Amino acid sequence: MKRHRTAVFALAALMLFSTGCRPGSGQEEEPLRIGVAVYEGTDTYIKNMTESMQRYADDWSQEGGRPIYLSVFDGRESQSTQNEQIDRMVSLGYDVLCVNLVDRTDASNVVNKARTADIPVVFFNREPVQEDLESWDKAYYVGSDAHQSAQLQAQIVLDLWGEDRSALDLDGDGILQYVILEGESRHQDAMIRTEVSVQALREGGIALERLGSGIANWDRSQAAALTERLLTEHPDVELILCNNDDMALGAADAVERLGLDFHNIVGIDGIPEGLEAVEEGRLLGTVVMDYDAHGETILRLAVALATGEDVSEVAEVEAQTVLIPMYIEKNW
DSSP states (O other): OOEEEEEEEEOOOOOOOOOGOSSSOOSSSSSEEEEESSTTTHHHHHHHHOOOOOOOHHHHTTTTTTTTTEEEOOOTTTTHHHHHHHHHHHHHTTSSEEEEOOOOGGGHHHHHHHHHHHHHHHHHHEOOOHHTTTTSSSEEOOOOOOOOHHHHHHHHHHHHHHHHHHGGGOOSEEEEEEEEEEEEOOOOOHEEEEHHHHHHHHHTEEEEEEEEEOOTTTTTHHHHHHHHHHHHHHHTOOOOOOOOOSHHHHHHHHHHHHHHOOOOEEEOOHHHHHHHHHHHHHSSSEOOHHHHHHHHHHHHHHHHHHHHHHHGTTTBBBBBOOOOOOEEEOOO
């Protein structure tokens, strides 16, 4: 089985840390304190990203840069809890805040708190409204284009449809019967991934029939239960589109429990478990969001903001936003 990697565009120009750009050369300097607020600490993708941030913080300190203390706060899917955590970070005088919002519509509140305390803020993964982001010149966002992730997910299906239609059109009727597993209700990326992936398939010339859908909140166990119900109700399903890899893995778990020979499941994220499932043929493919590149960029941007460096020396920034490239992994 051969895997193919489809590059979307050249990797963002991120400068490697060097002695010349470090804020200091001795460990005697006061450490930078970076507070990281996440929407849910058990989310696999977010957990991988924060672990990546910690690795780069450790590398920076060990290579002679100013020591970095990284503190991660788990909002447990409660914006009020996250707000309390941000208040605490502000009161303790953290040098920079990195925030994965529970509710993206609450970004203005976070920006106002950060601006009052003159603490730069880097939002990540959940994009604030642009108006909120641009309300202060020390607020930034690091993420990936949700529209593009959905289009790439559709491209995985379109590629196989073009190469071996029978692998998808299992009943040979010329119509692709599908179900879709969605992330949180009202979550911007979930809505975009759901709508745009289907739209891209239609625009690519595939006749579609939606047999069912459901919200699994990015969660593997919820996705497994939902998939088992959907496949029982609709045994003629030919494709399962999932808003993220954890839900795709849950769908694969359900397929295995039902004893089915079915692997037309597509995810988004590129977490290690998802890539392994693609390699093993349990998933058709996934869109790699590259959590490691996200974590590295967030950390570098945070250090630049905390030390007063030019952020354009760290990453390609447009409208106070840094977008990380994506690519496809598929199992044929």
